[in-house]
Amino acid sequence: EKLGGNKVFLRFILRRKKLAKKISIRVGDVFGEPVTEQELLLRLNLLSPGNTITEIILQENANVILTYLRERGFFGAEVSFEQKSPENGIDVEVLFKVNPNTQSKVKDFKIDIDNFDASSVRTKLNLSTGALFSRQKLDEDLGKIRFALLEKNYLAPRLNEPRVVYDSDENTISINL
Numbered sequence: 680e681k682l683g684g685n686k687v688f689l690r691f692i693l694r695r696k697k698l699a700k701k702i703s704i705r706v707g708d709v710f711g712e713p714v715t716e717q718e719l720l721l722r723l724n725l726l727s728p729g730n731t732i733t734e735i736i737l738q739e740n741a742n743v744i745l746t747y748l749r750e751r752g753f754f755g756a757e758v759s760f761e762q763k764s765p766e767n768g769i770d771v772e773v774l775f776k777v778n779p780n781t782q783s784k785v786k787d788f789k790i791d792i793d794n795f796d797a798s799s800v801r802t803k804l805n806l807s808t809g810a811l812f813s814r815q816k817l818d819e820d821l822g823k824i825r826f827a828l829l830e831k832n833y834l835a836p837r838l839n840e841p842r843v844v845y846d847s848d849e850n851t852i853s854i855n856l
Contacts, residue, residue, distance in 0.1 A: 696731040697762075700770035704744075704777055711752065711782025711811050718775060720745050732771060739764070741775065748779055752812035752852070754845055755780040766837040778799045783812045785852035790824065792838070817841065824856070 702723065704716045723740050741758040748756040756779045763772040784804045790797035801807070803823050805816040821838065828836035842855040 692854050695769050696758065697733075699728050699732045699773055700765075701728060702772070702775075707776070707778035707780075707822045709779045709782075711779070714748070714751070714777070715754070716780045718773070719744055719747070732773065734760075736805070737787065740802065744775065744777060748777070750814040752781040752782045752785045752814075754783055754847070756852065760798045781850055783850050783852050785812050786846065786849070786853045787811045788820075788838055788854045788856075790856045792824075792828070792856070795828060796834075797824075800824055802826075806854065816849070817843070817854065821856075 702720070704719045704721070706714055706716055722743050724743050737760050741760055745756055745758045748758075756777070758775060758777050760773060760775045763774070764770075766774075785808055787808055788804065788806050790801070800823060804820045806812065806820050810816075821841065825836050825838065838856060842852045843854075845851075846853070
């Protein structure tokens with residue numbers, strides 16, 4: 680503010696940053712493989728009691744949880760968060776509300792590799808029709824298919840990235856390799 684003459688008065692407003700006092704996760708109904716609070720807490724990115732928090736940090740961590748759940752096949756998962764501030768307004772309790780909903784199932788897994796009979800490996804795969812989907816199971820199955828190719832004397836098998844298609848109406852996954 681300029682008040683007559685050549686004097687300028689400045690007013691500084693200092694606010695303390697909010698600190699995470701407690702971080703908790705409430706997991707809703709899970710239909711599929713279990714999802715625990717502990718495994719989700721391990722996914723949180725630089726969010727632990729005593730750290731400063733902002734809306735952006737909380738949203739990024741909600742997205743990290745959502746990405747993890749989608750890798751596990753919970754494509755209809757929902758994640759939200761809320762903050763509770765006690766009287767001092769500095770220490771904040773954060774609660775993530777996680778609803779994994781229903782894990783997707785495999786509709787079909789088509790393997791089309793030139794000069795390779797997929798029936799020899801199909802019984803060893805985790806992902807068959809009706810199985811619960813996860814990215815980890817898909818990666819394990821790709822390893823089994825590569826190993827089966829090596830056993831058939833394909834010395835340097837290179838596979839195209841599998842095409843994974845999600846059908847939201849049926850909550851199913853179709854895989855083409």
